[in-house]
Amino acid sequence: MTFQVFLIFSILVSAAVAGEGATAAYVPTDVFLFNCGETSDQMDISGRNWMAEQPNFLPSNAANASFVSHASFQGSGVSKVPYMTARIFRHDFTYRFPVSPGWKFLRLYFYPTRYSSDLDAAVNSYFSVIVNGFTLLKNFSADLTAKASNGAFIFKEFIVPVSSGHTMLNLTFTPSLNMLAFVNGVEIVSMPDRFYSKGGFDDKIAQVGNSIDFEINNSTAFETVHRLNIGGRLIDGISDTGMFRQWLAEKFQLNEKSGIVPIVPGVKINYTENTPAYVAPEDVYTTYRTMGNAEHPRLNQNFNLTWLFPVDAGFNYLVRLHFCETLSDVNGPGQRVFTIFIGNKIAKRDMDVIQLSGGSRIPVFLDFSVFVGFESGPRPDLRLDLHPYTVSEPKYYDAILNGVEILKLSVSDGNLAGPNPNPNSTSGLTPNSVNQDIQKPKAKSHVLVITLGTVGFAIVLAMFIVVVIVMKRRKKKKKVNVDTKSKPTDSWTTLPLVTGSSHTRSTTSLPSDLCRRFSILEIKSATNNFEKKLIVGVGGFGPVYKGRIDGGATLVAVKRLDISSNQGVNEFEAELKMLSMLRHIHLVSLVGYCDDENEMVLVYEYMPHGTLRDHLYKRNKVFDPPLSWKRRLEICIGAARGLQYLHTGAKDMIIHRDIKTTNILLDENYVAKVSDFGLSKVGLTSSSQTHVSTVVKGSFGYLDPEYYRRQVLTEKSDVYSFGVVLFEVLCCRPVKLENVPREEADLIRWVKSNYKKRTVDQIVDADLTAEITPLSLEKFCEIAVRCVQDRGIERPSMNDVVWALEFALQLHEAAKNKNGVDSLDLPRRDEVGTTTDGENDLFSRTTGRMSKSVTSNDDSARLAGDERSGSSWGVFSEIKDPRAR
Numbered sequence: 038m039t040f041q042v043f044l045i046f047s048i049l050v051s052a053a054v055a056g057e058g059a060t061a062a063y064v065p066t067d068v069f070l071f072n073c074g075e076t077s078d079q080m081d082i083s084g085r086n087w088m089a090e091q092p093n094f095l096p097s098n099a100a101n102a103s104f105v106s107h108a109s110f111q112g113s114g115v116s117k118v119p120y121m122t123a124r125i126f127r128h129d130f131t132y133r134f135p136v137s138p139g140w141k142f143l144r145l146y147f148y149p150t151r152y153s154s155d156l157d158a159a160v161n162s163y164f165s166v167i168v169n170g171f172t173l174l175k176n177f178s179a180d181l182t183a184k185a186s187n188g189a190f191i192f193k194e195f196i197v198p199v200s201s202g203h204t205m206l207n208l209t210f211t212p213s214l215n216m217l218a219f220v221n222g223v224e225i226v227s228m229p230d231r232f233y234s235k236g237g238f239d240d241k242i243a244q245v246g247n248s249i250d251f252e253i254n255n256s257t258a259f260e261t262v263h264r265l266n267i268g269g270r271l272i273d274g275i276s277d278t279g280m281f282r283q284w285l286a287e288k289f290q291l292n293e294k295s296g297i298v299p300i301v302p303g304v305k306i307n308y309t310e311n312t313p314a315y316v317a318p319e320d321v322y323t324t325y326r327t328m329g330n331a332e333h334p335r336l337n338q339n340f341n342l343t344w345l346f347p348v349d350a351g352f353n354y355l356v357r358l359h360f361c362e363t364l365s366d367v368n369g370p371g372q373r374v375f376t377i378f379i380g381n382k383i384a385k386r387d388m389d390v391i392q393l394s395g396g397s398r399i400p401v402f403l404d405f406s407v408f409v410g411f412e413s414g415p416r417p418d419l420r421l422d423l424h425p426y427t428v429s430e431p432k433y434y435d436a437i438l439n440g441v442e443i444l445k446l447s448v449s450d451g452n453l454a455g456p457n458p459n460p461n462s463t464s465g466l467t468p469n470s471v472n473q474d475i476q477k478p479k480a481k482s483h484v485l486v487i488t489l490g491t492v493g494f495a496i497v498l499a500m501f502i503v504v505v506i507v508m509k510r511r512k513k514k515k516k517v518n519v520d521t522k523s524k525p526t527d528s529w530t531t532l533p534l535v536t537g538s539s540h541t542r543s544t545t546s547l548p549s550d551l552c553r554r555f556s557i558l559e560i561k562s563a564t565n566n567f568e569k570k571l572i573v574g575v576g577g578f579g580p581v582y583k584g585r586i587d588g589g590a591t592l593v594a595v596k597r598l599d600i601s602s603n604q605g606v607n608e609f610e611a612e613l614k615m616l617s618m619l620r621h622i623h624l625v626s627l628v629g630y631c632d633d634e635n636e637m638v639l640v641y642e643y644m645p646h647g648t649l650r651d652h653l654y655k656r657n658k659v660f661d662p663p664l665s666w667k668r669r670l671e672i673c674i675g676a677a678r679g680l681q682y683l684h685t686g687a688k689d690m691i692i693h694r695d696i697k698t699t700n701i702l703l704d705e706n707y708v709a710k711v712s713d714f715g716l717s718k719v720g721l722t723s724s725s726q727t728h729v730s731t732v733v734k735g736s737f738g739y740l741d742p743e744y745y746r747r748q749v750l751t752e753k754s755d756v757y758s759f760g761v762v763l764f765e766v767l768c769c770r771p772v773k774l775e776n777v778p779r780e781e782a783d784l785i786r787w788v789k790s791n792y793k794k795r796t797v798d799q800i801v802d803a804d805l806t807a808e809i810t811p812l813s814l815e816k817f818c819e820i821a822v823r824c825v826q827d828r829g830i831e832r833p834s835m836n837d838v839v840w841a842l843e844f845a846l847q848l849h850e851a852a853k854n855k856n857g858v859d860s861l862d863l864p865r866r867d868e869v870g871t872t873t874d875g876e877n878d879l880f881s882r883t884t885g886r887m888s889k890s891v892t893s894n895d896d897s898a899r900l901a902g903d904e905r906s907g908s909s910w911g912v913f914s915e916i917k918d919p920r921a922r
């Protein structure tokens with residue numbers, strides 16, 4: 038219900054935005070949207086009108102060479118217009134669109150799926166697309182391309198020149214041998230004269246690695262391969278400057294190595310004649326990424342801001358970079374100067390945004406051309422690096438970037454086509470997944486939109502009022518909801534648990550197709566009939582055994598549900614459902630399960646090095662060396678990546694809810710794996726729903742205070758718990774201590790107050806003091822303290838945490854390598870961490886030898902046990918009756 042209200046609201050908002058489009062910075066002379074195979078005009082979810090196919094644009098053999106079909110299935114996130122109807126081509130087929138001369142955006146929309154005519158357009162379609170002599174696509178598979186971008190549908194954007202002699206776009210689809218071709222929609226939009234061909238702000242296209250400027254003549258076509266709003270949100274077509282370009286949010290696109298995205302106060306961008314308002318929307322110029330490290334700016338000399346953009350080899354690329362300084366303290370030339378590298382070559386030695394643009398809030402963009410060869414394979418990454426330029430002694434050793442566009446240029450025979458991507462080798466975090474994310478909440482609403490499109494404004498207004506009223510009511514109702522049991526809200530689903538606390542379980546609800554199902558005989562033989570000697574831990578549900586399966590070849594951890602544990606059943610099944618769907622190097626993997634004979638057993642990969650907690654507190658001082666700082670950082674980075682994956686990498690966001698040192702396990706190489714998903718929650722990552730109301734669960738000491746107060750769960754609760762883990766790793770002491778001075782009792786307060794006083798170095802684990810370097814410590818504490826901020830919104834995302842920890846590790850390594858950070862003037866605490874190289878060597882050698890002896894002496898190995906039953910670390914479920922508020 039809430040969900041639907043949101044839908045209506047979002048439609049109204051988009052309608053308003055669409056209205057604004059009419060007064061956009063640029064008004065295109067041609068705007069055509071063709072809904073292929075459709076017989077009536079229809080409006081899409083953003084309020085744009087798609088024309089029915091006009092007979093005069095079709096060739097005379099249309100009926101013979103093609104047919105119209107409807108998708109037999111509307112995938113989640115797939116909008117009806119234009120994706121649900123298609124024209125499917127058996128033979129060559131040419132649309133002819135009358136257009137004005139000049140370059141045109143040509144966008145082709147594809148939804149590869151089964152069509153009603155029983156033809157599997159997904160599998161059987163490989164085809165070429167040629168327009169006015171340019172080969173845009175060759176042996177193209179929309180299916181592979183969509184899968185590679187983790188989406189159900191895709192659109193491709195090209196820019197095609199139309200000479201004044203040919204005021205026609207001849208768009209030809211040619212199926213590969215014995216294959217089909219298809220298309221769902223075609224969009225043509227004009228652009229300002231020579232918008233992408235005459236160069237950036239200075240009317241030049243600098244050629245990377247060559248002093249001669251690059252020329253783009255009137256016979257070049259382009260394909261847009263990346264267009265990002267750096268540091269900002271996704272900007273969809275209707276919010277562009279009139280050209281309906283989509284700007285993706287960067288985190289979905291690139292391998293971000295460093296930097297920060299500051300929160301920008303609303304500023305007005307001062308467009309100029311050199312950078313007119315149509316170049317890029319204000320949102321692009323107001324958000325950006327910089328290197329940060331304001332406290333130790335000179336550190337930035339050791340690093341780059343780096344992006345990696347996958348591209349096809351064998352083409353020239355136009356790289357357009359957008360810049361704008363908006364901060365009041367960067368207000369004159371010579372203050373922030375940096376070098377731009379593209380493809381590891383210097384593209385501009387001393388970029389000074391203010392000097393080029395003429396002032397604060399004045400945007401500027403630069404165009405570069407770069408050739409990408411085949412040295413690193415057919416689909417290499419094009420690398421963009423920014424590095425502080427220090428020769429001129431600028432005020433800030435920093436760099437900035439607001440937006441990037443990367444366009445592929447056609448080669449001399451007019452070809453733009455590259456090979457099909459391999460869906461198996463991409464990360465999935467590509468443009469389309471974003472595209473689908475925003476469409477998701479609106480997708481189901483197509484009927485509504487169409488209705489809205491045809492009714493008058495008065496009705497819209499009336500509906501709006503109703504919506505506002507309904508929303509207000511919902512809000513009230515929702516508050517009441519919080520007070521009831523942990524019922525999921527509409528857009529959140531708990532895992533399909535078996536209801537009730539009885540032990541009768543339905544086998545059908547278990548994912549036997551997703552992971553291995555063991556018979557009880559196999560389990561008994563693996564654990565020597567649950568031999569007590571093999572128990573390696575006791576969890577909230579019951580004991581964990583070390584076992585061997587596959588004829589003794591594979592070590593596993595076997596978690597057996599204690600039949601008397603009522604509450605365990607749900608968590609047990611939740612964990613099974615969750616883990617069978619997830620695979621990640623930093624999540625513990627489930628090997629299988631067994632639910633025979635009233636037994637409930639989960640089988641995991643065995644973790645020879647046990648829990649992080651054991652390494653902190655329970656190690657055998659003689660045999661186990663303390664974890665080195667480097668190893669601790671690596672463990673934290675691993676666990677952080679596991680959480681990052683849960684939050685952003687999986688299809689739906691997953692909140693772990695029980696992050697603590699006992700739930701971080703270490704494999705034989707000390708690779709950290711997050712475990713115990715019994716309390717985890719799944720939610721749709723829709724922008725409207727960023728939290729869920731639940732009964733508070735978690736572990737004492739790790740529980741997010743905001744979650745506790747408000748009973749509203751967000752992914753930031755995991756960030757809080759992870760911050761506590763970071764503190765423990767640093768100080769090697771539990772969250773709560775008794776019999777110590779009051780100010781020391783609570784770890785979080787203790788670290789925070791020492792951090793404020795800048796005395797953290799005095800409370801770090803004594804085993805670390807010789808090794809830890811001040812800069813690394815500083816960076817580590819900075820992120821840890823941010824993680825445990827009282828308010829969720831002030832805490833960083835796991836993306837930021839991962840980055841900061843990696844940075845801390847780099848600082849540590851750089852200091853160890855001597856030539857790195859040492860040369861910088863450090864603010865304080867120089868006395869710590871002045872280990873000589875000799876000492877360092879000795880240390881690591883000792884560590885190496887000792888850990889080897891531990892591994893071979895496997896008897897003491899612990900495992901994936903969870904220690905919930907241990908003293909004060911018990912499950913903290915339903916700590917408080919929510920109704921008591």
Ligand SMILES: *[C@@H]1O[C@H](CO)[C@@H](O)[C@H](O)[C@H]1NC(C)=O
Pocket residue numbers: 098101
């Ligand atoms: C359809 O194509 C076939 C063979 O390609 C041809 O013989 C026939 O005349 C065509 N029909 C029409 C109406 O064009």
Ligand SMILES: *[C@@H]1O[C@H](CO)[C@@H](O)[C@H](O)[C@H]1NC(C)=O
Pocket residue numbers: 133169170203205206207
């Ligand atoms: C498009 O097709 C028409 C008709 O065949 C032809 O006259 C025109 O020259 C073609 N235009 C281009 C740019 O190829």
Ligand SMILES: *[C@@H]1O[C@H](CO)[C@@H](O)[C@H](O)[C@H]1NC(C)=O
Pocket residue numbers: 139230231254255
């Ligand atoms: C390219 O096209 C522009 C118009 O868009 C025209 O003014 C210019 O002369 C053309 N240049 C060449 C080399 O044909």
Ligand SMILES: *[C@@H]1O[C@H](CO)[C@@H](O)[C@H](O)[C@H]1NC(C)=O
Pocket residue numbers: 307309395396399
């Ligand atoms: C915009 O920038 C120009 C310089 O290019 C300056 O003269 C003008 O005052 C600025 N306008 C505003 C509103 O800041």
Ligand SMILES: *[C@@H]1O[C@H](CO)[C@@H](O)[C@H](O)[C@H]1NC(C)=O
Pocket residue numbers: 338339340341378380381382420422424
């Ligand atoms: C920055 O990037 C350039 C070009 O890729 C590279 O040569 C340089 O080594 C990088 N510097 C650092 C500190 O990573």
Ligand SMILES: *[C@@H]1O[C@H](CO)[C@@H](O)[C@H](O)[C@H]1NC(C)=O
Pocket residue numbers: 254255256449
């Ligand atoms: C345009 O440039 C390409 C390569 O840059 C060249 O092969 C072609 O001949 C040029 N065409 C014209 C009309 O100048």
Ligand SMILES: *[C@@H]1O[C@H](CO)[C@@H](O)[C@H](O)[C@H]1NC(C)=O
Pocket residue numbers: 163176178213456457
């Ligand atoms: C077309 O692409 C597919 C998948 O990339 C490939 O297996 C096939 O060999 C290609 N066919 C041709 C004719 O290039």
Ligand SMILES: *[C@@H]1O[C@H](CO)[C@@H](O)[C@H](O)[C@H]1NC(C)=O
Pocket residue numbers: 459460461
């Ligand atoms: C991707 O992987 C699946 C299963 O692992 C395999 O069947 C398929 O052929 C692979 N596709 C490509 C293009 O390699």
